[in-house]
Amino acid sequence: MMPKAIACFENVSRRFGDLVAVNDANLELFQGDVTAILGENGAGKSTLMKLLYGVYPPSNGRILIDGEPSAITGPADAMSNGVGMVFQNFSLFPALTVRENLLLAWPKTPFWASERNKGTSEVLANLTRLAPHINPHSKVANLSVGEQQLVELCKVLNISARIVILDEPTSVLTPAEARHLHGFIRQIAGEGVSVVFITHKLVDVEACADKIAIMRQGKIVDVSIRGQRSMSEIVTLMMGSDVKRTMSPPALPKKPVERLFLNKICADAPGMSLKNISLSVASGEVVGLAGVAGNGQALLAEVIAGIHPVTSGDVVLDGQNLVRRNQMETLATPLGYIPEQPRENAVVESMTLAQNLSLRTLASGGIDVNSDVQALLTRFHVNPPEKDRQASTLSGGNLQKLVSAREFGSPRAAILACYPTMGLDLSAIQTIYLEMFAQAEAGAAVLWISEDLDDLIAGAHRIAIIREGQVVAVKINDGSLTRDKLGALMTGMNLDELVA
Amino acid sequence: MMQVNRDSILVVSATILAFFLLMVGFFMLLGKPPFEMIGMLLTYALGDGYSISQTLAKTTPILLCALAAAVPGRLGLISVGAEGQLYAGAITGTAVVLAAPGLPAALMLPAMLTSAALGGAFYGYVPGILRARLHINETITTLLLNYVTVLWVNALVFGPWKDPASQGWPATISFPQAAILPALPASRIHLGLLIGIALAIALHFFFTRGASAQKIRILAGNRKVGEMFGLNFGTWVIMLMAMGGAIAGIAGIAEVSAIQGRLQPTISIGYGLTGFLVSWLSRHQPLIILPVAFLVGGLVAASDALQLFAKVPAASAIILQGLLFAVALAVPGFIKSMRPGYER
Ligand SMILES: Nc1ncnc2c1ncn2[C@@H]1O[C@H](COP(=O)(O)OP(=O)(O)OP(=O)(O)O)[C@@H](O)[C@H]1O
Ligand SMILES: [Mg+2]
Numbered sequence: 114m115m116p117k118a119i120a121c122f123e124n125v126s127r128r129f130g131d132l133v134a135v136n137d138a139n140l141e142l143f144q145g146d147v148t149a150i151l152g153e154n155g156a157g158k159s160t161l162m163k164l165l166y167g168v169y170p171p172s173n174g175r176i177l178i179d180g181e182p183s184a185i186t187g188p189a190d191a192m193s194n195g196v197g198m199v200f201q202n203f204s205l206f207p208a209l210t211v212r213e214n215l216l217l218a219w220p221k222t223p224f225w226a227s228e229r230n231k232g233t234s235e236v237l238a239n240l241t242r243l244a245p246h247i248n249p250h251s252k253v254a255n256l257s258v259g260e261q262q263l264v265e266l267c268k269v270l271n272i273s274a275r276i277v278i279l280d281e282p283t284s285v286l287t288p289a290e291a292r293h294l295h296g297f298i299r300q301i302a303g304e305g306v307s308v309v310f311i312t313h314k315l316v317d318v319e320a321c322a323d324k325i326a327i328m329r330q331g332k333i334v335d336v337s338i339r340g341q342r343s344m345s346e347i348v349t350l351m352m353g354s355d356v357k358r359t360m361s362p363p364a365l366p367k368k369p370v371e372r373l374f375l376n377k378i379c380a381d382a383p384g385m386s387l388k389n390i391s392l393s394v395a396s397g398e399v400v401g402l403a404g405v406a407g408n409g410q411a412l413l414a415e416v417i418a419g420i421h422p423v424t425s426g427d428v429v430l431d432g433q434n435l436v437r438r439n440q441m442e443t444l445a446t447p448l449g450y451i452p453e454q455p456r457e458n459a460v461v462e463s464m465t466l467a468q469n470l471s472l473r474t475l476a477s478g479g480i481d482v483n484s485d486v487q488a489l490l491t492r493f494h495v496n497p498p499e500k501d502r503q504a505s506t507l508s509g510g511n512l513q514k515l516v517s518a519r520e521f522g523s524p525r526a527a528i529l530a531c532y533p534t535m536g537l538d539l540s541a542i543q544t545i546y547l548e549m550f551a552q553a554e555a556g557a558a559v560l561w562i563s564e565d566l567d568d569l570i571a572g573a574h575r576i577a578i579i580r581e582g583q584v585v586a587v588k589i590n591d592g593s594l595t596r597d598k599l600g601a602l603m604t605g606m607n608l609d610e611l612v613a
Numbered sequence: 614m615m616q617v618n619r620d621s622i623l624v625v626s627a628t629i630l631a632f633f634l635l636m637v638g639f640f641m642l643l644g645k646p647p648f649e650m651i652g653m654l655l656t657y658a659l660g661d662g663y664s665i666s667q668t669l670a671k672t673t674p675i676l677l678c679a680l681a682a683a684v685p686g687r688l689g690l691i692s693v694g695a696e697g698q699l700y701a702g703a704i705t706g707t708a709v710v711l712a713a714p715g716l717p718a719a720l721m722l723p724a725m726l727t728s729a730a731l732g733g734a735f736y737g738y739v740p741g742i743l744r745a746r747l748h749i750n751e752t753i754t755t756l757l758l759n760y761v762t763v764l765w766v767n768a769l770v771f772g773p774w775k776d777p778a779s780q781g782w783p784a785t786i787s788f789p790q791a792a793i794l795p796a797l798p799a800s801r802i803h804l805g806l807l808i809g810i811a812l813a814i815a816l817h818f819f820f821t822r823g824a825s826a827q828k829i830r831i832l833a834g835n836r837k838v839g840e841m842f843g844l845n846f847g848t849w850v851i852m853l854m855a856m857g858g859a860i861a862g863i864a865g866i867a868e869v870s871a872i873q874g875r876l877q878p879t880i881s882i883g884y885g886l887t888g889f890l891v892s893w894l895s896r897h898q899p900l901i902i903l904p905v906a907f908l909v910g911g912l913v914a915a916s917d918a919l920q921l922f923a924k925v926p927a928a929s930a931i932i933l934q935g936l937l938f939a940v941a942l943a944v945p946g947f948i949k950s951m952r953p954g955y956e957r
Binding site for chain 1: 746822823824827828830831833834835837838839840841842843844845846847
């Protein structure tokens with residue numbers, strides 16, 4: 114006899130105005146199963162799970178929990194029914210500590226609980242299991258995005274959820290953190306939790322999925338058991354055709370002309386400081402910056418973009434100094450800049466796609482949006498390509514594409530890209546890399562921050578390693594670089610020790 | 614689009630109905646015949662030329678104070694300082710009159726209004742700069758500064774500015790004719806109303822068209838992104854706080870000049886706070902503030918009259934206002950929660 118499904122979608126649809134985000138979906142989730150949901154950006158993955166979590170009600174169809182029609186009316190209700198979800202963008206309080214955040218979300222927290230209260234120590238049990246390296250007393254604002262993700266997950270585990278939904282958890286994790294998470298997911302599945310794992314990465318699927326559901330344009334087009342289908346079959350089902358990863362950075366110019374120059378940068382932020390960072394990027398060159406998250410790359414990016422002030426040092430682009438000397442000064446960034454977490458750092462969600470594409474014009478006193486917005490939306494495959502749509506309604510990946518469209522859409526002197534492919538599907542990743550390399554080809558100096566060592570090795574001319582706020586090495590990517598070598602530099606381990 | 618209109622019609626009619634029912638309950642509690650009382654309210658608000666003039670006289674300061682809160686509100690600031698700015702404008706405007714009582718109207722009125730606007734602006738500038746440079750919460754500072762100006766007015770009219778001829782009465786000399794804002798004959802509808810309406814229309818364009826509108830929208834939506842593209846949040850905070858203050862300052866001198874004829878301790882019966890609520894109800898949209906201020910002005914004027922003629926307690930005016938605001942805030946949320954399909 115088949116085991117009974119813990120949750121079941123029956124002909125579920127969800128419309129937003131004319132747009133059908135989820136179209137007649139059927140899916141069953143079982144206890145102890147890890148169900149991976151794959152699909153291109155905007156396929157409806159997040160929306161489908163938000164229906165289960167009660168963020169929106171379905172427009173049609175129904176959701177059963179334990180065979181009964183779900184009575185979940187909102188996230189708080191979902192949590193008390195044992196459904197927990199970790200979103201693509203987070204909901205932690207940055208000014209509070211990790212422990213305080215966990216306490217706030219914990220149903221058993223007595224309101225008088227204080228920082229010293231011993232009785233609440235079990236709130237940290239999951240944190241100790243999942244992420245022993247995170248100090249529960251550090252402020253969330255000082256954590257890397259990956260660490261924040263793990264804290265979010267602990268919040269959900271603390272409510273003893275029977276169904277745990279993870280929306281693209283690995284897109285912000287380092288490969289090592291991701292492997293750790295895979296193991297952890299297998300562990301909680303073994304304890305009987307039903308896990309839903311939305312992802313774009315096939316390694317996630319290989320590492321920990323039992324079932325694979327594939328969504329395409331709002332429909333669930335296929336559900337299979339792992340191993341039943343080959344990876345290329347899965348990609349074809351997702352994208353409509355098999356997408357091959359090809360990457361070829363542009364040839365370096367014969368005579369490199371230095372264009373972007375970081376000169377002895379020192380800067381301080383809570384919990385992080387940059388020490389004497391120097392690096393130069395030539396016109397047409399792609400320099401990768403690799404490092405374990407939380408080693409200063411985010412701060413360095415903000416310094417280069419003129420958002421965070423320096424204590425000393427300069428960033429010079431074509432002879433112009435970009436750094437901000439104090440908190441009161443503001444500078445317009447002349448860079449093409451893709452920050453991490455675009456929803457918070459790069460778009461104005463309350464404005465339209467056209468306005469977001471024209472922020473440079475509007476901020477410098479222009480009244481009308483740029484004339485080429487429609488062409489940009491099409492060129493970068495932003496879906497739906499409706500220029501008057503409000504940016505807040507875009508799916509996570511499409512929002513990322515929107516920012517790329519703005520920053521890569523016209524020629525720039527320099528590009529600063531932080532994790533530019535985060536949350537993107539395979540074909541969108543192709544587009545972004547093509548556009549980024551085209552910028553280099555046209556003479557831009559490209560500084561590319563990434564954790565994906567394979568991509569960096571495939572696409573960068575040189576790779577700089579950042580560790581504890583310092584650039585510890587700059588390597589020419591002449592074919593001799595390997596993941597292990599870079600990994601050793603990133604973590605500070607001696608390669609010889611590693612081999613021995 | 615149709616959907617949006619149907620929703621707002623539903624919200625407005627439900628709000629009116631709920632307010633009506635609460636008023637019925639309120640008058641029954643007072644032991645007065647409810648329908649007769651509501652009928653009287655309507656008559657005293659709009660019944661004849663005199664009532665309308667009273668309503669518009671109350672509308673004027675409420676309208677100006679609402680605009681004063683809306684201007685910084687568009688940037689996401691919560692300024693409750695209109696009351697204090699109103700008093701500040703009253704002081705600096707009066708200062709001109711006292712310093713040069715002999716000026717002809719053609720010079721007096723512009724000088725008086727400008728000075729009032731500057732006084733109010735200064736009183737917005739101070740919390741503005743505290744917020745922009747030192748990150749001090751503008752809601753707290755504007756709230757506290759309110760008390761300060763009210764006391765300043767007292768200090769002046771009990772002290773150096775007191776009219777020696779007025780015996781014990783704390784007030785300045787009566788304003789000379791040249792310093793009285795022109796009004797419609799035999800009514801209390803004065804130039805201040807015209808200024809308020811003109812400002813509402815001008816602000817509508819300021820906030821929806823043009824370069825500043827876009828910059829404010831960007832900064833209000835995501836400050837970090839605005840700063841990335843070279844906008845200075847602090848500068849805009851200071852500018853809009855001062856601009857709002859200037860508008861409230863005009864409200865202050867208009868009350869002093871056109872309604873009271875002299876500076877005395879009670880210029881405002883909480884117009885600043887009422888204006889703040891009107892602005893928030895109207896989501897800081899000047900063209901919506903216009904009718905809402907008129908509605909609230911009518912309620913204030915009529916409940917004043919009701920208190921006089923129907924012997925309801927003096928607090929009724931405030932209670933009715935409070936009921937209106939509570940209903941207007943609660944009903945839309947309630948309707949939203951009743952309809953699960955409602956989108957944000
Ligand atoms: N609140 C909303 N209002 C209008 N449209 C929305 C809303 N939320 C989502 N959509 C639309 O529904 C579609 C599906 O979005 P969803 O976020 O589920 O995609 P996704 O599969 O999670 O994509 P991604 O991989 O990019 O995160 C998109 O076209 C999106 O624009
Ligand atoms: Mg999504």
